[in-house]
Amino acid sequence: MKEFNTTAVCVPSKHYMVDVTDKVQEIKALVDAGKYFTINRARQYGKTTTLNALKQALIGQYLVVSLDFQSIDNDVFENGATFSQAMARIILDLYEFGNLSIPEDTREAFEQLNNSDVQKVKMDDLFRIIKRWIKQSELPLVLIIDEIDSATNNQVFLDFLAQLRDGYIKRDTDSIPAFQSVILAGVTDVKHLRAKIRPSDEHKENSPWNIAADFDVDMSLSVNGIKGMLDEYELDHRTGMDTSYMAKLIFDYTSGYPFLVSRLCQLIDVHICKVMSQGEAWSRNGMDEAVKMLLSEKNTLFDTLTKNINSFPELKLSIRSILMEGTRMVWNTDQNAIAQLFMYGLVKNDHNVVKVANRIFETRLYNLFLSEEELKNNVFSSEGSLYKNKFIENNKLNMRLILERFIATYTEIYGPLKDRFKEKDGRELFLLYLKPIINGTGNYYIEAQTRDQTRTDVIVDYLGHQYIIELKIWRGERYNAEGEKQICEYLDYWNLDIGYMLSFNFNQKKIIGVNRVEIGNKILFEGMV
Secondary structure, eight states: OOOOSSSSSSTTHHHHHOOOEEEEEHHHHHHOOOOOOOOOOOOTHHHHHHHHHHHHHBBBTEEEEEEGGGGGOOOGSSSSHHHHHHHHHHHHHHHHHHHOOOOOHHHHHHHHHHHOOOGGGGHHHHHHHHHHHHOOOSEHHHHHEEEGGTTTTTTHHHHHHHHHHHHHHHHHHTTTOOOOOEEEEEEOOOOGGGHHOOSSGGGGGOOOTTTTOOOOOOOOOOOOHHHHHHHHHHHOOOOOOOHHHHHHHHHHHHOOOOOHHHHHHHHHHIIIIHHHHHHHTTSSHHHHHHHHHHHHHHHHHHHHHHHHHHHHHHHHHHHHHHHHHHHOBBBTHHHHHHHOOOTTSEESSSBBBBSSSOOHHHHHHHHHHHHHHHOOOOHHHHHHHHHHGGGGGGTEEHHHHHHHHHHHHHHHHOOOOOTTHHHHHHHHHEEEEEEETTTEEEEEETTTTTTTSOOEEEEEEEEEEEEEEOOOOOOOHHHHHHHHHHHHHHHHHHHEEEEEEEEEEOOOOOOOOEEEEEEEEEEEEEEEE
């Protein structure tokens, strides 16, 4: 029976996977048009799986030369001669151990190149063989190179790209034989290679890959695509799940990031189904548990996330401000750090504003930032942990009591609210207080649609129950009434009757504490610091 897969390549006959036929056809259209292009996406974004599907779609119409640079030793890039001989060996291996058809005279030419005195070999020798091969081939040749990141710090690879570019140009101007299409796949944006190798200004925009077509195919997984995968799983397992609901829930957490989609499904299938019935596992309750497990595990994707965010200290501060303070950062691809973090899949362009790519990444970053803050101020986290047992009744959170105790703790430590207080301080302190209470049992995240410099909604999932807490600066009764209306509308969306508000008020005559307010059929507990 099939299983969910999060390592290496997904195989349709072995793994539950989203149908990417539409995406493959979009990419094939670029090949049909004779385009050279790069598929640069973050790690574990389904590039290799998509390329395998593309190769199957091209068979019969094209002769596909598919290479993987991950298996090439670094010393291959010592010079053009060693690189050319290595390419000859790889192509010969595709003939001998794969299913690549190569004419006999072309094979002999590659063999001769490989056996030649390395001092006498030039990269041009490699391309002369390729040109003759293309000229006599009945089918157009398509070159696919996966995992190009291992080559991107080498001048030899730039020379290789320059040869490909020369072939692309002369194919149309001088009718010189060249590849029908060249596809480079990896994390790195090849258009910026010159900047990596030669950092001087005069080389930054002079990439040898400036002939590449734009690649605009959305490789994230859609809600409908995820539903199709779950429908197939449901036919095999008969769990009784609502596949439409679960697909939307998975997408809300992942924004269609392929690894995260598959990992959540894998955790439910392999682990959650062992401690819950299948029906409950494939429900909101099971998803909450899977999200909790995912956020707490150590994996290569999260390691890459942390490494990349720490590589850009200034942008790390900006992202921290976006998450904690609700500040807006305008999207600007000329800003190198933004371009780099977009390339690594950490951020996305949301209506020309920088946003963290998905809710899972957001929460992982919140946990990182809160841990760093906890090292500097562990009073609130320790207070929350100390009173944890008092806040839980019948497997439910007593959120009113949490608000009351947080307000009392803040007042005891800091006294009256000071003008120097920033809104982010309140958000950080409340999350520091809340985190140890729900840690290990519940999840939390910040609602992106309501997070700005005036308002933040914290959504807590705890043992199947949801709690909505709005955090804001007090700006008067009128503004508070608008906030009450907004949170009531948001409670309707979540099918909840009780909500919570926490306001940080600078007025000297304020009444500190928590009040119960009824608005229509909703009950709000409004806390005031």
